[in-house]
Each structure stands twice: as C-alpha cells, then as structure tokens.
Amino acid sequence: xxxINLGTDVPMRKFISLLILLGLxxxxxxxxxxxxxxxxxxxxxxxxxxxxxxxxxxxxxxxDQRSLIVHTSPSKAYLIILDxxxxxxxxxxxxxxxxxxxxxxxxxxxxHVINRHGTSTATVSTSRQE
Numbered sequence: 001x002x003x004i005n006l007g008t009d010v011p012m013r014k015f016i017s018l019l020i021l022l023g024l025x026x027x028x029x030x031x032x033x034x035x036x037x038x039x040x041x042x043x044x045x046x047x048x049x050x051x052x053x054x055x056x057x058x059x060x061x062x063x064d065q066r067s068l069i070v071h072t073s074p075s076k077a078y079l080i081i082l083d084x085x086x087x088x089x090x091x092x093x094x095x096x097x098x099x100x101x102x103x104x105x106x107x108x109x110x111x112h113v114i115n116r117h118g119t120s121t122a123t124v125s126t127s128r129q130e
Contacts, residue, residue: 041067041081046128051103052078062090066122068111070097070104078129080104080111082122088113097124 052072059071065085071077089095089111096112097104106127113120 041079041126041128043079043128046079048126048128049078049106050127051105052127052129053102054097054099054104055102057097060095065089068095076129078104078127080124081126081128082111083125084122086111086113086120086122088115088117088120091115 054070054072057070057072061069061071063069063079065087066082068080068089069077070080092113092115094114096114098109098112099105100109104124104127106124109124110121111124
C-alpha cells in the first residue's frame with residue numbers, strides 16, 4: 001500500500017489541489033467520451049449478448065485498445081468491448097480471457113493482456129454477435 005504523508009508540505013498540497021481541480025474539469029468531458037464510444041461500437045447487424053460459450057476460442061483480432069473480435073469457430077465470432085483501454089492490446093501476442101461455467105459473461109469476466117512488462121486487465125463490458 002502506498003502512503004503519502006501530506007504533512008505541512010505546501011507544494012504537495014497545491015499539487016493535489018491542482019489534480020482535484022483537473023479531475024472536476026475533465027469529468028464532464030469523459031462522460032461525453034463514453035457516449036461517443038457506445039455509438040462507435042453500435043452495428044445494426046450485431047446483436048448484444050450477455051454471454052457466449054468459450055469451448056473453443058481459436059483466435060482473436062484486435063480492433064482497437066477497447067475492442068477485439070474473438071473467433072469460436074470458422075463461422076462464429078464475437079465482438080468484445082472492454083470497460084477501459086488496454087494500451088498493449090494491439091501489440092501483444094498473448095491474451096487470457098476469464099470465464100465462468102464455460103461462458104464469457106459481459107460485466108463479469110475479464111481480458112488480460114500478457115507481455116514482458118506484466119499483465120493488464122479490463123472487464124468485458126459488452127459482447128455482440130452477428
């Protein structure tokens with residue numbers, strides 16, 4: 001656990017006050033960004049599903065830092081949208097996807113990007129299929 005002692009250090013207090021102020025200013029902008037992302041990943045031909053079976057995931061294609069397509073058979077694929085960006089998703093050779101009872105559940109299971117620097121994780125926000 002990281003512990004920061006603010007004590008009487010005035011520059012540190014000013015720095016933290018500045019961070020809080022920036023957070024208040026950036027908050028509404030981030031909320032608008034979420035709406036834009038929802039629209040970005042909306043496709044008429046894709047149906048939103050709460051879960052899908054992962055019996056035989058045999059590949060994936062990265063779309064961007066928040067989305068990937070997971071192939072479960074030659075004719076079946078799912079678009080997975082993550083709750084946050086995984087910066088190394090585009091460059092990794094290894095991912096892991098958690099599952100519950102042989103299914104990947106939106107809002108519960110996670111995608112892990114594994115690389116030489118460690119592991120980063122994001123929750124499956126939405127999954128869609130054709």
